[in-house]
Amino acid sequence: MNDAQxxxxxxxxxxxxxxxxxxxxxVLEGLGAHLVSEDDDDGLARxxxxxxxxxxxLLRVEAGTEQERTVGWSRERWEALTGVDGLGVDLPPxxxxxxxxxxxxxxxxxxxxxxxxARLQSRRVELxxxxxxxxxxxxxxxxxxxxxxxxxxxxxxxxxxxxxxxxDEIVTVVPPDLVECTVEKVAINAVMAGCKPEYLPVVLxxxxxxxxxxxxxxxxxxxxMPVGPQLIVNGPVRRRIGMNSGVNVLGQGNRxxxxxxxxxxxxxxxxxGGRPGGVDRATQGNPGKVGLCFxxxxxxxPFEPLHxxxxxxxxxxxxTLFAGEGPRGVVDQLSRDPESxxxxxxxxxxxxxxxKLARRYDAxxxxxxxHGRVFRxxxxxxxxxxxxxxxxxxLPRDEVLRGAGGIAEGMPPxxxxxxTAKFRPGGIIVVHAGGGAGLxxxxxxxxxxxxxxxxxxxxxxxx
Amino acid sequence: MRVLDPTAEHAPATRERAARPASLDGxxxxxxxxxxxxxxxxxDRMEMLLRARGLAVExxxxxxxxxxxxxxxxxxxxxxxxxxxxxxxx
Amino acid sequence: MHDIVDLEGRGIPGVFVASREFVEAAxxxxxxxxxxxxxxxxxxxxxxxxxxxxxxxLADGAVEAVLxxxxxx
Numbered sequence: 029m030n031d032a033q034x035x036x037x038x039x040x041x042x043x044x045x046x047x048x049x050x051x052x053x054x055v056l057e058g059l060g061a062h063l064v065s066e067d068d069d070d071g072l073a074r075x076x077x078x079x080x081x082x083x084x085x086l087l088r089v090e091a092g093t094e095q096e097r098t099v100g101w102s103r104e105r106w107e108a109l110t111g112v113d114g115l116g117v118d119l120p121p122x123x124x125x126x127x128x129x130x131x132x133x134x135x136x137x138x139x140x141x142x143x144x145x146a147r148l149q150s151r152r153v154e155l156x157x158x159x160x161x162x163x164x165x166x167x168x169x170x171x172x173x174x175x176x177x178x179x180x181x182x183x184x185x186x187x188x189x190x191x192x193x194x195x196d197e198i199v200t201v202v203p204p205d206l207v208e209c210t211v212e213k214v215a216i217n218a219v220m221a222g223c224k225p226e227y228l229p230v231v232l233x234x235x236x237x238x239x240x241x242x243x244x245x246x247x248x249x250x251x252x253m254p255v256g257p258q259l260i261v262n263g264p265v266r267r268r269i270g271m272n273s274g275v276n277v278l279g280q281g282n283r284x285x286x287x288x289x290x291x292x293x294x295x296x297x298x299x300x301g302g303r304p305g306g307v308d309r310a311t312q313g314n315p316g317k318v319g320l321c322f323x324x325x326x327x328x329x330p331f332e333p334l335h336x337x338x339x340x341x342x343x344x345x346x347x348t349l350f351a352g353e354g355p356r357g358v359v360d361q362l363s364r365d366p367e368s369x370x371x372x373x374x375x376x377x378x379x380x381x382x383x384k385l386a387r388r389y390d391a392x393x394x395x396x397x398x399h400g401r402v403f404r405x406x407x408x409x410x411x412x413x414x415x416x417x418x419x420x421x422x423l424p425r426d427e428v429l430r431g432a433g434g435i436a437e438g439m440p441p442x443x444x445x446x447x448t449a450k451f452r453p454g455g456i457i458v459v460h461a462g463g464g465a466g467l468x469x470x471x472x473x474x475x476x477x478x479x480x481x482x483x484x485x486x487x488x489x490x491x
Numbered sequence: 492m493r494v495l496d497p498t499a500e501h502a503p504a505t506r507e508r509a510a511r512p513a514s515l516d517g518x519x520x521x522x523x524x525x526x527x528x529x530x531x532x533x534x535d536r537m538e539m540l541l542r543a544r545g546l547a548v549e550x551x552x553x554x555x556x557x558x559x560x561x562x563x564x565x566x567x568x569x570x571x572x573x574x575x576x577x578x579x580x581x
Numbered sequence: 582m583h584d585i586v587d588l589e590g591r592g593i594p595g596v597f598v599a600s601r602e603f604v605e606a607a608x609x610x611x612x613x614x615x616x617x618x619x620x621x622x623x624x625x626x627x628x629x630x631x632x633x634x635x636x637x638x639l640a641d642g643a644v645e646a647v648l649x650x651x652x653x654x
Contacts, residue, residue: 148495150495150496150497150500151495151496151500151504152493152494152495152496153493153494153495153496153504154492154493155492155493155494161492170497170498178492178494179494179495179497180492180493180494180495181493181495184495205499205501207499209499212495213497213499216495216496216497217497220497294497298497298498298499299497299498299499300499301498301499301501
């Protein structure tokens, strides 16, 4: 029964297990109201369609359409709505109602699936009662080796509530199988990863960024190098969804950090068809490939936020994709001036991929807060730090040539000036994150850069 | 429980049979007894029939028909044999 | 049937033999395991109270179908 089928006059939605409903029963009978009982299936469905969350709800209907409604018992409001005086003279002037059955946990889920499920276009897969739900996910090859949350219709519908985008909207084309991926498919994988609905917009933006030509997701996936897509989040979304930018920022324990990157990986795996042993040929890989996503600590940073430095408004929320390998720590517990600390960082940055290789690889420098303080106290901004690093990362030809130092690896002679910068301009991304105690930073080495490799991509997160 | 398919849906939702060889020649067939009574008699005859056709046969038995075969047994079958006949449920 | 499903998953073609009492249950079980097409051959019921010769005859009658389930057409 839809709204148009409501009988004209007064309609009351009630349930048996509600003292207020019982109390007003004689009043309703006296009014000749049509009763919709939530205790039968039909009545429950009608109640859901009417959006009733408290019983009794009294509605006035004219020409098949609801004109007004009131919730609970109140003589004053009922008399105003019905136009009848002297209602329930032996009753108290008012009494609150009870929760509608449509709000009961199991019931709500069932109704959502029944009425909204038609919006979902993905194939349904029936797991039998003999199958253990968790095992069934593994057996179908849908996991990354860790358990996933079974993506029921209810869970996926709930996840889709985290975005204003339509489920059938195409997000992007996902390599390697070049599949058009809908918002719905991302939502399914986000459920499996363990995301909450409010994380979904971040996952969607990350997928868009990953599948750009510049980021080159296919290349990142298919390489024998150990890299995987890594996500740096900026802007108000960090607080809103409870991301971690502090203690153990690159580690486990925070749901948003742990699941958003995983949702991206699962989508590429399940929708795009990219999995280890298949298109993914990484020789050794790195633990971050299960998913690595973290938030910048903008508030404590000595510099402007990363996304601002990349041209975005401070109050916009963004995700920056970087093709990175396993993070490596930098220890410097003695530098008190910025030159000395820049020297330490540069010495460690020199070893990105190999100390004798230059230009070909980017890196992310995750500056810990205690290191950040050294630069803040000296009044250095991001540009100053990058200049200082660049000065200290000019590699002399005779140190890096192939064969130099008895090491075959290195730079080919024909491409070398007397000195070559270790990194291309813009090849170091500095982000500020970590706990407040500990004179440490972290370097994340990147994959090949340039047009055949991968370039970092920043994408705005939209609701 | 009903779930939504997270993949691009290129593969069938149900499992399909493993590829069969064009001929049985040169293959070793495992005869796996589920250990219900009289099943061994059935398999004895099956073994005789297969050997008469020149096929190599290995015999195995589960400890009990009430549970799936132990993992070691399944592993052994999968390393020593290329085909399997399991009998006899009644 | 679980064993056949497991071994098929390891690339070992398999077939299970059951008495006709099992036709419905086998169908249900196969669907439950997500493998409706699993190979199966049925022989006449009963089994338990047959003589050895009768059981041998069941095997004679089933062997063609069993082998057919194990190789390609």
